[in-house]
Amino acid sequence: MLLTPSQTKESLLRKLRGVNQVPDLPIVLAPLLNYLQQPVDSMQVAEVVRLISRDKALTAQCLHLANSPLFGRWQPVDTVHGAVVALGLRRMREIATSCCLLNLTPRASKLDPVVFWEHALGCALASRHLARAVGFADPEKAYLAGLLHDFGILMHLWLAPREFQEAWEKARAAHIPLQDAEEEVLGVGHSETGRMLAERWRFGDPLVAAIGGHHDVAKVTAHRSLVAIVALSDVLCRMGGLNHGYSEERQVDMVEEPAFAVLSEEFPAIHTLDWERLTFELDTFVVEVHQLVNVVSCPK
Amino acid sequence: MSAGVMTAAAGPERARALDPQLFRIRDSIYQTTGMFQPDHTLRLLEERVMRRMQAIQVRTLREYREQLSGSPTAPAEVAKLLQEIRDGSQGFFRHPEQLQALRKIVLPRLVLDPSRKEPRTLRIWSAGCSTGEDAYTLAMVLMEESADRLKEFRCEVLATDADEAVLERARAGIYDDPSASQLTPHLREKYFTPLEDRWQVTSPVKAQIKFSQFHLLRDSPTEQMKGIDVIFCKDVLIYLDGLDKRRILHHFSRSLLPHGYIFLGSGESLHGIQEEFHLVHLPSTIAYVRPNSTLEAGN
Known part of the structure; x- marks a missing residue:
């Protein structure tokens, strides 16, 4: 029998607080993710290469991404070291984290978990693009925040798969945002559970803010521009074919989104942003992300 | 290793x-x-x-x-x-995401608009209709909706082009197999009749459309170009410079009702050209509306 929303919420939060209930990072990914979180300036190429190369499947996935035009590579690379040299450590960090996220997605679920990764990757790319377009100083940070913004969905897939599936089916049938359906069915949205896990895994304040605040930007007090970039990119992806496996039936005026007002406080360039071009460029991401997912997501 | x-x-x-x-x-x-x-x-x-x-x-x-x-x-x-x-981008039911957005988002919003006056008519303008495939597509979409959402509405498609020769072909409504485009065999059977080795649009579909010759830059909009709900203008503005684009958009703003929408061709943008219309995102497509015409319902 399914639990009521408040029972589900209590159970979820209990599991989140419990020492042994929250899954640990997989053994190969933990040192890599931890290493990738430090500033790029203090990273060593050899160590990144060693950490990625410990896992054959992860290596293959990273090379697929490194060879995608989405990451700026138009000539083939066939070794991790070659990829780091050609693309740089910053870009390699994006790629490795993207692959880690894919590998953290549970496979046992009845839902196709790949759609959530597609959305994450699309949002990461759009966030990087939008960050550059408005003059945000750290587009790579925007990429990572976009990639991890829906981390709470992973949480739900692990800890409440049946209830989460019900929420997803409800969202798909009514063509509404997943966050709204989660709040109805689970009693809590992925932004809240994602924030709790991100804090627990010590993701750092900017990422925690983006994960916890992207559905309610107006209430965010720190790292507001970063959160706004992720929130706008999230909406663009949800309207543009990189949603969570269904389309939201609504009309959006980006200028009237709360995140637009927040971002314009620090980055007035947003007022003259070419949204049309950004939207059309997202079409390229959609095609490329679908292709990538086909080759990257094969089970190990 | x-x-x-x-x-x-x-x-x-x-x-x-x-x-x-x-x-x-x-x-x-x-x-x-x-x-x-x-x-x-x-x-x-x-x-x-x-x-x-x-x-x-x-x-x-x-x-x-x-x-x-x-x-x-x-x-x-x-x-x-x-x-x-x-080249070759004409066809029935092209840009299906626009048609989906029209059916799922735009028409429901237009129908629910409290400022809409009697009599209940809904008018779509295919501006630069060429040989008529888009105009007939829109007429078919409206007919599909007429049993349900548009039950109490009189619907009309206005289709204009500057070139009388292509309009003649549009009026005739005779095409090579239209299901070669995105038209499903089901809709072909419903809205076309075979004519030797070609297909002709049926009379009820034709009755939905008013074709007329109109040059978007040279001619002054007539009364029938007033009170429009949605304008489809594909592959027209891309051939014009900024000044001419603005002139046409100004005409459009006078033709459209306050809540009206403009749909352009695939990949077409009005960025930096004008400020009369706002970009809106619809599922997998974009359109333009007047500022402040965004209805709250359904958003």
Whole structure:
């Protein structure tokens, strides 16, 4: 029998607080993710290469991404070291984290978990693009925040798969945002559970803010521009074919989104942003992300 | 296996790299015409550009890019390239995401608009309708909706073009197998009758449409171009400069009802051209509306 929303919420939060209930990072990914979180300036190429190369499947996935035009590579690379040299450590960090996220997605679920990764990757790319377009100083940070913004969905897939599936089916049938359906069915949205896990895994304040605040930007007090970039990119992806496996039936005026007002406080360039071009460029991401997912997501 | 030397399948063998000049040509076309071509369509653009390069005997992409801007013949060459790009883009039910957005978002909003006055009519204008495929598509969409959402509405499609010859073909409504485009066999059976080896649009569909000759730049809008709910204007503005685009958009703003929408062709943008209309995002497509005309219901 399914639990009521408040029972589900209590159970979820209990599991989140419990020492042994929250899954640990997989053994190969933990040192890599931890290493990738430090500033790029203090990273060593050899160590990144060693950490990625410990896992054959992860290596293959990273090379697929490194060879995608989405990451700026138009000539083939066939070794991790070659990829780091050609693309740089910053870009390699994006790629490795993207692959880690894919590998953290549970496979046992009845839902196709790949759609959530597609959305994450699309949002990461759009966030990087939008960050550059408005003059945000750290587009790579925007990429990572976009990639991890829906981390709470992973949480739900692990800890409440049946209830989460019900929420997803409800969202798909009514063509509404997943966050709204989660709040109805689970009693809590992925932004809240994602924030709790991100804090627990010590993701750092900017990422925690983006994960916890992207559905309610107006209430965010720190790292507001970063959160706004992720929130706008999230909406663009949800309207543009990189949603969570269904389309939201609504009309959006980006200028009237709360995140637009927040971002314009620090980055007035947003007022003259070419949204049309950004939207059309997202079409390229959609095609490329679908292709990538086909080759990257094969089970190990 | 030692770190860094491990090789793995680096994905399907990657295709030949695109010439960076192609990206510049894409950007130049966007700046001049407002038509954007995403990266995944650049191979196709390359083919079209090669055809034009052969036609005007230009050898390199760089030289061809120079032909597209700065030279006195640039506007003519841009127009010819656009024709190559848009060649064969006519067809029934093209841009299905626009039609979905029309049915799922736009029509419900229009129908629920409290400012709508009696009599309850809904009017769509296909501006630059060419041989009529878009106009008939819109008429069919409205007929599909008439049993349900538009039950109490009188619907009409106004279809105009400057070229009387293409209008004649549009009025006749006779086409090669229309299901070769995105039209399903079911809709073909419903809205077409076989005519030897071709297909003709049925009379009830034709009755939904008023065809008339109208030059968007030279002619003054008539009374029948007032009170429009939605304008579809595809592959027209891309051939015009900024000034002419603005003139036409100004006409459109006088024709449209306060809540009206404009849909353009695929990849067409009005960015930087005008401020009368706002961009809105609909599922997998975009459209333009007047500011403050965004209805709260359903958003």
